[in-house]
Amino acid sequence: MGAQATGAQGTGGPGLGELADDRALLGRTSTAERVADILRTRVAEGYFPPGTRLSEEGIGGALKVSRNTLREAFRLLTHERLLVHELNRGVFVRVLAVDDVVDIYRTRRLVECAVVHGLGEPPFALDALAAAVAEGLAAARAGNWKGVSTANIHFHRELVALAGSARTDELMRGVLAELRLAFHVVADPQRLHEPYLARNREILDTLRAGRRAEAEALLAAYLDDSRTQLVEVYAGLV
Known part of the structure; x- marks a missing residue:
C-alpha cells in the first residue's frame, strides 16, 4: 500500500464536516497545539485513513485557522510520526511499515x-x-x-x-x-x-x-x- 490516495480521500475530503464541528474546541486561543490535538484525534479515529492527503485549504477552512497555524500543526504531527510530508505532493497520513x-x-x-x-x-x-x-x-x-x-x-x-x-x-x-x-x-x-x-x-x-x-x-x-x-x-x- 502506497501513501497515495484516490477520490475523496485524495483531496482531504473525509472528516471535514466533523472538523467544522470541532471548531468550537479551539475557543479563543487558536493555537497550533490545539489544532494538532483535533487532527490527532481525527486520525486516530479513522476519519483520515492512512494514505489520505490532507488539504490545507479544506482543513483550514473547516477549522477557520490560518495556513501558518495549520502548517505548524502538521509539523507537530509529522514529528509524532502520524503524518508524512512528501516534496511537491503535500502532507499525507502515514502508512506504517x-x-x-x-x-x-x-x-x-x-x-x-x-x-x-x-x-x-x-x-x-x-x-x-x-x-x-x-x-x-x-x-x-x-x-x-x-x-x-x-x-x-x-x-x-x-x-x-x-x-x-x-x-x-x-x-x-x-x-x-x-x-x-x-x-x-x-x-x-x-x-x-x-x-x-x-x-x-x-x-x-x-x-x-x-x-x-x-x-x-x-x-x-x-x-x-x-x-x-x-x-x-x-x-x-x-
Missing part, C-alpha cells in the same frame, strides 16, 4: 509492563480501567468493532495512567495513536480485537485481586500475542 508495528509493540511492552511492575502495594485505582473494559464489552455486544478498538486503546491508556506520570501519558498517547494507523487498514477488526476483550478483563480482575506480578506476566504475554497477530495480518496488506 511492518517494522514500525514491531517497534511500536517493543515500546508498548517496555512502558506498559514497567508501569504495572511499579504499581506498589494494592489496592490500585482501577475505576477508569474497569470503565474501559465495560466500554469494550458493550461495543462488542452491539457489533461495533471500531468501538471495541477504541475501548481497547482506552484500556491501555488508562493502564499507563496508573503510573501518575504526565510524561508517560504523553508518550503513550503518541504510541497508541500511531498504532491506530495499523488498525485502520485491517479488513477484519473483529478477528483482531475480539480475543483481547476477555484478556483485558483478566488483567483487570488480577489487579483487583492485588496480584501485580501475575498481571504483569499476563500483560507481557498479551502484548506479544497481539504483536504476532497484527504483524501477520498487516504483512499481507502493505
Whole structure:
C-alpha cells in the first residue's frame, strides 16, 4: 500500500464536516497545539485513513485557522510520526511499515509492563480501567468493532495512567495513536480485537485481586500475542 490516495480521500475530503464541528474546541486561543490535538484525534479515529492527503485549504477552512497555524500543526504531527510530508505532493497520513508495528509493540511492552511492575502495594485505582473494559464489552455486544478498538486503546491508556506520570501519558498517547494507523487498514477488526476483550478483563480482575506480578506476566504475554497477530495480518496488506 502506497501513501497515495484516490477520490475523496485524495483531496482531504473525509472528516471535514466533523472538523467544522470541532471548531468550537479551539475557543479563543487558536493555537497550533490545539489544532494538532483535533487532527490527532481525527486520525486516530479513522476519519483520515492512512494514505489520505490532507488539504490545507479544506482543513483550514473547516477549522477557520490560518495556513501558518495549520502548517505548524502538521509539523507537530509529522514529528509524532502520524503524518508524512512528501516534496511537491503535500502532507499525507502515514502508512506504517511492518517494522514500525514491531517497534511500536517493543515500546508498548517496555512502558506498559514497567508501569504495572511499579504499581506498589494494592489496592490500585482501577475505576477508569474497569470503565474501559465495560466500554469494550458493550461495543462488542452491539457489533461495533471500531468501538471495541477504541475501548481497547482506552484500556491501555488508562493502564499507563496508573503510573501518575504526565510524561508517560504523553508518550503513550503518541504510541497508541500511531498504532491506530495499523488498525485502520485491517479488513477484519473483529478477528483482531475480539480475543483481547476477555484478556483485558483478566488483567483487570488480577489487579483487583492485588496480584501485580501475575498481571504483569499476563500483560507481557498479551502484548506479544497481539504483536504476532497484527504483524501477520498487516504483512499481507502493505
